[in-house]
Each structure stands twice: as structure tokens, then as C-alpha cells.
Amino acid sequence: MGFRRKQIAGLTLVAAAVALATSLVNLTALVRFSVAETESRARFLAETLRHQASRVIRQTEPAELRSALTWDAALINYAEGIVGYSATTMYVAVTDRDGFALVHSNPLELGDKLTPAPSLESFVAKNPLAQLWELRQGHNVLEVAMPFDDGDGEPFGAVHVAISTLFLKEEIWNVVTQNVLLATSAVVAAFFASLFFANWLWAPIELLRRELGRFQPVDGEPPLDFQSESDVSRIAEFFASMSQRLDDQRSARENDASWLSTMLGGLSDAVLVFSNEGRVLSLNERAAELLGLGRDEIQGKLFADFFPEEHPVAEIVKTALEGDEPVGPVDKTIANGQRPVVYALSAQVLRDESGVSGVMVSARDMEKLSRLGSQLSYAQKLAALGKLTSGVAHEIKNPLNAMVIHVALLRERLKRASPETQASLDTLEKEIRRLDQVIQGFLRFTRPEDLQLTSVPLRELFDEVERLVSAEAKASGIEIETKVAEELPPVHGDRELLQQVFLNLVQNAEEAMPHGGRLHVEASRTEDGVEIVVADSGVGIEPEMLEKIFDLYVTTKKKGSGIGLSMVYRIVQLHGGEITVESEKGNGTRFTIHLPEMRA
Ligand SMILES: Nc1ncnc2c1ncn2[C@@H]1O[C@H](COP(=O)(O)OP(=O)(O)OP(=O)(O)O)[C@@H](O)[C@H]1O
Ligand SMILES: [Mg+2]
Structure with missing residues (x-):
């Protein structure tokens, strides 16, 4: 049954139940009242009749009592009068102990044995519904019987008043009809009222249905249709599935958001x-x-x-x-x-x-970008240079070797030559050796290195570097301070090359502090690797110089080759790291190396 019909049926039933209940209450009250009234009237008549009979008894000898009662004019008149004036009294009678009528409102019955009608008292004792039922069954006459004695306390007979229940029946039946009519109209009115209210109540649901109908069903889900009105629970189901869908969409959006944020x-x-x-x-x-x-x-x-x-x-x-x-x-x-x-x-x-x-x-x-760009172009240049120089160096090394041999031959042949010639030969030999060294350094620098990767504990590396330079540092009055963060992971790299990096940096720093100072070496952990700082309190670097110190052959030192920092740069680069420098003339220099975490 549809929601609407259920609602109408429910309301109508309630109205019917209320009407029935009130009718029943009404009816039973009426029956109770009417029956009580009838009884009291009958009792009153019976009482007065007994009173009349008592009067006769008081005036008469017990032996003549029967005939005295039968012939008492007042009593007879009274009995006939009751029946004559009352529409509902059927008969009244005075009977002897055996039930024979001594007085009767109907003279034809005199002397006959009275057939008593059903007792009004027992009728009154029943419940109103049973009374109604009996009235309908047609017990049309009920009587009240009251016994009396002969004046000496001996039971003598009884007075009887018989009442017709037809009037009562009619009266009650009128009310029943009225009540049925009223109840029926109440039920009909309730039906129409609930019909109206059902429409009124249904209107928002109808609106809801129309609005929900605009949502496209998901695959496999039946389209939303409440035309049948058969099941409002479908709305609940629909809401459940819709909120599930919204949940899914939300988590999809959250996924999207986290995906986006990962990507960004x-x-x-x-x-x-x-x-x-x-x-x-x-x-x-x-x-x-x-x-x-x-x-x-x-x-x-x-x-x-x-x-x-x-x-x-x-x-x-x-x-x-x-x-x-x-x-x-x-x-x-x-x-x-x-x-x-x-x-x-x-x-x-x-x-x-x-x-x-x-x-x-x-x-x-943009600054980072240009920095990266220059690093990149430098790396590219280095790579190109590497290829070129290995060829060129070879071409130079062969003649150099020949020159070394020929100088040695010349020396042999000019054993007795003048000291000037000897000095020229010395210079020639020294310059050839210097040229050879330059070529060696150049080759070392440009040769593509194969990294021998091992796990390098930085603390050990620093200790070793410190040991190598400590004598010189002491001589110049330099204080070395090394700090390695606790739990610093070992760096993955080429131990020898990394040592070369720190040795070069530390040597440069010492050379920048000829009159003493402080050298600070520190290694700490960063988000994605290790950061190493080598800072000194030395002479510092001029701004225009700062830009090119990593270039090959750039040096300000008399005996310098200008290869040290180039090597440092290249090695750091081979490890996928980055090196930056900050310096101010007269105020020391600070190199910062960042080595990314490298996996074995
Ligand atoms: N800590 C420093 N303080 C001041 N100047 C420095 C420092 N480190 C490097 N420099 C400058 O950078 C130049 C280049 O250094 P680099 O190590 O490449 O060559 P070098 O030390 O001159 O020669 P070598 O090849 O013998 O190391 C140095 O000549 C010096 O002017
Ligand atoms: Mg150097």
C-alpha cells in the first residue's frame, strides 16, 4: 500500500474508532439512565400498590384478607388507574402466596394464576450491552415483584408491576440510529480531511521527488521514480546512495588534492x-x-x-x-x-x-637559475675540454719527452762548456719540467674520473686532513676547529677525491692566513644530504676575483698553479654536489659544499 493510502486509511480508522468509542459511551450511558428511570418508576408504582395493600391488611382480620383484597374498591381503582394513565405499564396485580391474582388491572385475569414476566431487577443488574442485546431480542415486558405479609409476619403474597420495554427500546434505538449516522459522517469527514492532508503533506515530498529526479543515476542503479508512491523508503535509499557518492567524490577530490600537492x-x-x-x-x-x-x-x-x-x-x-x-x-x-x-x-x-x-x-x-646556468655551462665546457685536451696533451707530451732526452744528450756533449751554457741548459731543463708538470696537472684535471664509491666517514677524513696540515698551521699560528654533527651519516663518495677537496680548501685557507687566524671546518646534516663548511679568517677575496676562482689556472699566488679550486669544483660536481663561496676582502672566506645523499 502506498504511503498516501496508508495515511488516509490510518486517519479514517482513527476517526472511526473515536466515533465508535464515543457512540458506545453515549449509548451505554443512555441505556443505563433509561433503564434506571424505568426501574425507579416501576418500583415507585409497586411501592404505592404495596402501600394500598398494607392499608387493607391493617383494617382486616387475617381470615378475611383474601376477599378484602379482592373487593377493596380503592385498591382496584388504583390498579386500573395506573394502567390506564401510564403508557408503559402493562399490568399491575396483587397475588397470593401461590401466585393467584387477587387484584388485577385486567379484570379478565382475576383469580387466574399469574404468569410472571421476566424480572426487571435481574435485567437492571446486567451490563448495558447485554441489556441492549436483550431489548433487541424482544423481551417486551419486564416486571417488578414485591412481597408483603399478612400483618403478623407471615408471607402472604406479592404486588406485581409489569412494564413494557417497547418505549425504552424505541427511545434507545432512536439514539443508536443517531449515533450511527453521526459516526458515519465523522468517518466520511475524516476520510476527506485525511485525503486533503495527505495531499498537503505529500506536496513537499512530490517536490523532493522532482528535484531528486534531476540527479543522474549511477551505472547499475535504477532511475529515481516515485510515481508509484509505493515506497518512500526509496527516498532514504536514494539519500544513502547519494551521500555515499558524495563521500566517494570527496575522497577522490582529497586524493586529487594530495596528488596535486605532491606534484607541486x-x-x-x-x-x-x-x-x-x-x-x-x-x-x-x-x-x-x-x-x-x-x-x-x-x-x-x-x-x-x-x-x-x-x-x-x-x-x-x-x-x-x-x-x-x-x-x-x-x-x-x-x-x-x-x-x-x-x-x-x-x-x-x-x-x-x-x-x-x-x-x-x-x-x-632567477638568481638561482642563472647560478645553475653558469654551473651547467661550466660543466659542459669542462666535458668538451676533457675530450679536446686528452688529444692535445698527448701531442705535447711526446715532443716534451723528446726535448727532455735531447737536453740530457746536449748536457753530455757540452760537459766542458762555459758556465753560462750550463746555466742556459739548467733553465731549459727546469722550464721543460715545469711545462711537463702543467701538462700533468691539466691532464689530471680534465681526465674523466671514475669515482671509487665507498662509505666515507667525514670525521675520519677531517682528522686525516688536519694531521696533514697541522704542522704548517701551528707554524703560522692558526687555530683549527673541527665540528662534525652527531649521528652524521657517512658520505657516499670517492675517499681520495674528497680528501683532495678538503686538503685543497684547507691549504688555501692556511695560505690566506700567513699571520695566523682561525680555521673552522664543520659538517652537518641537511634535509637531503650533508653540508660542509670551510671558513677562515684570512685575507678574503676581491669581488671581481670571486667570480673566477673556480676557473682553471686562476691564481694570485706566486707559486700557485690555479688548479686547486678547479679540482675541488670538479670533484664536488662529480659527486652531484654544489659548492658556493662567500668572501669579503680582509674579512675571511667561507666555502660551503652541499653533497646530496648518495646511495651505494
Ligand atoms: N681561502 C682563501 N682565501 C683567500 N683567497 C683564496 C682562498 N682560496 C682560494 N683563494 C684565491 O683563489 C685563487 C685560486 O685558488 P686555487 O686553489 O685554485 O689556486 P692556488 O691556490 O692559487 O694554486 P694551487 O693550484 O697551488 O692550489 C687563489 O690564488 C687565491 O687568490
Ligand atoms: Mg690552492
Whole structure:
């Protein structure tokens, strides 16, 4: 049965039950009242009749009592009068102990044995429903009988008053009909009222049905249709499946979001995704660094709550949204409370089916880029040079070897030559050897190295370097301070080459502090590897020199070859690392090496 029908049937039933109950209550009250009234009337008549009979008894001798009663005119008149004036009294009689009528309202019955009608008293004692039932069955006459004695206490007879129940029946039946009519109309009215209310109640559900119908069913799910009205529980099912779907969509979106943030996290550019109203929907760690905020601090918030309108990022978002087209890249300086950095900013307008949905801004650190670019070109140059020089060096080495041999031959032949000639020969030999050394260094530098990777404990390496240079350091009055972070993982690299790196750096530092100073060597752990700092309090480097110290053959020292730092650079590079230098003339120099974590 449909929801609506259930509702109508329920309401109608309730109305019917109420009508039936009130009718029954009414009816039983009426029956009780009418029956009680009838009884009291009958009792009253019986009492007065007995009174009349008592009067006769008092005036008469017991032996003549029968005839006295039979012939008492007042009593007879009274009995006939009762029946004559009352519509409901059928007969009244006075009987002797055996039930023979001494007085009777109907003279024809006199002297006959009275057939008593059913007792009104026992009828009264029954419950109203049983009374109703009996009335319907047609006990039309009920009587009240009251015994009396002969004046000496001996039972003599009884007075009888018989009442017709027809009137009672009629009266009650009228009310029953009325009640049935009333109840029926109440039920009909309830039916129509509930019909109206059902429609009224159903209207919002109908609206709901229509609205829900607009949702496309998922594959395998039957289309939503409440036409049958047969089951409102379908709505509940529908809601359950819809909320499940929403849940799925939400977790899919969350997956998307985490996927997006992982993807953005891997980019070297700072990336921010804005909604239409300028809310930061997503940003990567680099973007948070650029803004000088924590990622969680700004994610999901309005950009304008944190930064002024003139902030380069706010400006480019505005321009992109207004122009509805990509902007940039434009160079903008952004200072996040630290050193201002030049970024190339670009903005891309994001769209979905409903139009422009937001803006994606990316910022590229131009300084880092140019630094990387120069490192890259340097590496490329080195590689090209490596190939070239191994060929050229070979060409030079052969004649050099020949020259060494011929100088030795000349020396043999000019054994007795003048000291000047000997001195020229010495110079020739020395220069040839120097040339040979230069070529050796050059070859060593450019030769593509094969790394002998092992696990290198930095502490041991530092100790060894310190041991090698300590004598000289002591002589110049240099204080060496080595600090290796606890639990520093061993570096994966070529032990010999790494030792060469630190030896070169430490030697340079010592050479920069001829009159003593402090040398600080420190290794610490970073997010993705190890950072090593070699800092001295020496003479420092001029700015124009700083740019080229890693170049080959650049030196300011009389006996320097200018190969040391080039080697350092190359070795760090071979380990996939990075080296930077900071220095100020007269204020010391600080080299920072970053070695990425290398797996064996
Ligand atoms: N710690 C330092 N303090 C000041 N200047 C330095 C320092 N380290 C290097 N330099 C400068 O950089 C130049 C290049 O250094 P590099 O080690 O490449 O060559 P070098 O020390 O001159 O010669 P060598 O090949 O013998 O090492 C040095 O000549 C010096 O001017
Ligand atoms: Mg050096």
C-alpha cells in the first residue's frame, strides 16, 4: 500500500474508532439512565400498590384478607388507574402466596394464576450491552415483584408491576440510529480531511521527488521514480546512495588534492593556485618560502588577508583575472622579510565548465637559475675540454719527452762548456719540467674520473686532513676547529677525491692566513644530504676575483698553479654536489659544499 493510502486509511480508522468509542459511551450511558428511570418508576408504582395493600391488611382480620383484597374498591381503582394513565405499564396485580391474582388491572385475569414476566431487577443488574442485546431480542415486558405479609409476619403474597420495554427500546434505538449516522459522517469527514492532508503533506515530498529526479543515476542503479508512491523508503535509499557518492567524490577530490600537492612539491618553481575570489587553494613548499609563511598558515585563506594589494603575486592574479588571459613571465622583486629576490612571475587562468575558476601563479628564482646556468655551462665546457685536451696533451707530451732526452744528450756533449751554457741548459731543463708538470696537472684535471664509491666517514677524513696540515698551521699560528654533527651519516663518495677537496680548501685557507687566524671546518646534516663548511679568517677575496676562482689556472699566488679550486669544483660536481663561496676582502672566506645523499 502506498504511503498516501496508508495515511488516509490510518486517519479514517482513527476517526472511526473515536466515533465508535464515543457512540458506545453515549449509548451505554443512555441505556443505563433509561433503564434506571424505568426501574425507579416501576418500583415507585409497586411501592404505592404495596402501600394500598398494607392499608387493607391493617383494617382486616387475617381470615378475611383474601376477599378484602379482592373487593377493596380503592385498591382496584388504583390498579386500573395506573394502567390506564401510564403508557408503559402493562399490568399491575396483587397475588397470593401461590401466585393467584387477587387484584388485577385486567379484570379478565382475576383469580387466574399469574404468569410472571421476566424480572426487571435481574435485567437492571446486567451490563448495558447485554441489556441492549436483550431489548433487541424482544423481551417486551419486564416486571417488578414485591412481597408483603399478612400483618403478623407471615408471607402472604406479592404486588406485581409489569412494564413494557417497547418505549425504552424505541427511545434507545432512536439514539443508536443517531449515533450511527453521526459516526458515519465523522468517518466520511475524516476520510476527506485525511485525503486533503495527505495531499498537503505529500506536496513537499512530490517536490523532493522532482528535484531528486534531476540527479543522474549511477551505472547499475535504477532511475529515481516515485510515481508509484509505493515506497518512500526509496527516498532514504536514494539519500544513502547519494551521500555515499558524495563521500566517494570527496575522497577522490582529497586524493586529487594530495596528488596535486605532491606534484607541486616536486617542482623547483614556487606555485600557487588561487580561486576566483583570491583564496589560496594550493601551494608548494617553495611558494610558502617565497611568501615567508608556513604552508598551513595560508592554504585555504584569502591572500588579501595576509598581503597588501600591491604585492607582486596579488597584482599578477588580478591582472590575469581581469584580462582573462595568461600573464608573464615578468621579473618582480619579492622580499619576504629577508634578502629581496628577483622572480620571474607568470599567471595562467584556470577554467572549468562554468568558466574561469581560478589562477595558477608560478615564480621562478632567477638568481638561482642563472647560478645553475653558469654551473651547467661550466660543466659542459669542462666535458668538451676533457675530450679536446686528452688529444692535445698527448701531442705535447711526446715532443716534451723528446726535448727532455735531447737536453740530457746536449748536457753530455757540452760537459766542458762555459758556465753560462750550463746555466742556459739548467733553465731549459727546469722550464721543460715545469711545462711537463702543467701538462700533468691539466691532464689530471680534465681526465674523466671514475669515482671509487665507498662509505666515507667525514670525521675520519677531517682528522686525516688536519694531521696533514697541522704542522704548517701551528707554524703560522692558526687555530683549527673541527665540528662534525652527531649521528652524521657517512658520505657516499670517492675517499681520495674528497680528501683532495678538503686538503685543497684547507691549504688555501692556511695560505690566506700567513699571520695566523682561525680555521673552522664543520659538517652537518641537511634535509637531503650533508653540508660542509670551510671558513677562515684570512685575507678574503676581491669581488671581481670571486667570480673566477673556480676557473682553471686562476691564481694570485706566486707559486700557485690555479688548479686547486678547479679540482675541488670538479670533484664536488662529480659527486652531484654544489659548492658556493662567500668572501669579503680582509674579512675571511667561507666555502660551503652541499653533497646530496648518495646511495651505494
Ligand atoms: N681561502 C682563501 N682565501 C683567500 N683567497 C683564496 C682562498 N682560496 C682560494 N683563494 C684565491 O683563489 C685563487 C685560486 O685558488 P686555487 O686553489 O685554485 O689556486 P692556488 O691556490 O692559487 O694554486 P694551487 O693550484 O697551488 O692550489 C687563489 O690564488 C687565491 O687568490
Ligand atoms: Mg690552492
